[in-house]
Amino acid sequence: MAEANGHTVPHLIVNRAQVVSEGCGACGKEFASTHTGERALSAAVGQDNVTYMFCAACGDAIMGRVQADAVRQRYTWDWAVPLKGSPLSHNGKN
Numbered sequence: 143m144a145e146a147n148g149h150t151v152p153h154l155i156v157n158r159a160q161v162v163s164e165g166c167g168a169c170g171k172e173f174a175s176t177h178t179g180e181r182a183l184s185a186a187v188g189q190d191n192v193t194y195m196f197c198a199a200c201g202d203a204i205m206g207r208v209q210a211d212a213v214r215q216r217y218t219w220d221w222a223v224p225l226k227g228s229p230l231s232h233n234g235k236n
């Protein structure tokens with residue numbers, strides 16, 4: 143078992159097929175601690191649609207405050223699951 147010990151574990155965001163390696167954009171918490179994963183909110187911000195990820199608790203708080211439909215469309219609920227190992231750095235090598 144390779145347990146993350148004080149390191150940030152990469153997370154796979156299933157719906158949008160993104161891999162993120164940082165925690166929640168608001169509180170810094172890691173997204174998913176169990177293999178079944180957790181809800182996560184993604185927000186596309188600015189003209190470049192830079193994506194920020196938020197944990198479920200922060201996402202609920204954010205969505206509770208976002209009123210305008212035009213703004214709401216920038217937010218999407220995703221599902222984050224932990225990745226085992228580090229496929230991005232080990233693919234094709236071995």
Ligand SMILES: [Zn+2]
Pocket residue numbers: 166167168169170171196197198199200201
């Ligand atoms: Zn958070």
